[in-house]
Amino acid sequence: MTPPMDTGTGDTAEAPAAPSAVSLCAGVTTLQKRADFLRAASARRQGTAGFLLQGRDRGDDSPAIRVGFTASKKIGNAVLRNRAKRRLRALVREILPPLAQPGWDYVLVARPEATVTRDFAALRDDLRMALASVHQGRAK
Secondary structure (H helix, E strand, C coil), rough: CCCCCCCEEEEEEECCCCCCCCCCCCCCCCCCCCHHHHHHHHCEEEECEEEEECCCCCCCCCCECCCCCCCCCCCCCCHHHHHHHHHHHHHHHHHHHCCCCCCEEEEEEECCCHHHHHCCCHHHHHHHHHHHHHHCCCCC
16 A cells, blocks of 8 residues: 555644653653663662662752662562562552652562462551661751
C-alpha cells in the first residue's frame, strides 16, 4: 500500500521536553543518573528485613527529596523485579514525605524474596525504622 500524497494541513505537534526527574508525590522526585546512585551507595545505609536503605545529604540548598529504586537480577525474573520496585514506590509515596529531610537522596534496594513476599505493614515499619536510623543525630 502506498502512502497518501496529500500531506494535510493539520498542526504539527511538538514532543514535550523530557523531565530531568519524575515526581512520585509532592516534593519527591526519582533519581535518574547512575552517578547519583553511586554517591548514595557510598553514604549512610541501614539494612532491614525487607530492603536496604541508602541515604545521603546532598549539601545543596535545594529542598527537593530524591529517591531511587534498585532491584537486581538476584530478585528474580522481570516480573518479580518490577513487583518489588512497585511495592517500594508505593511505600515511598505513603511514608517518605513527612519523614524525609529536604536536600537528601535516598535509594531503596530490594532484597531477594523479602521485598516481594514481606507483609506491606512490616515494610512500612522497616522504612520508618531505617529513616530514623539514617537520620539519627541529625537536626531537621
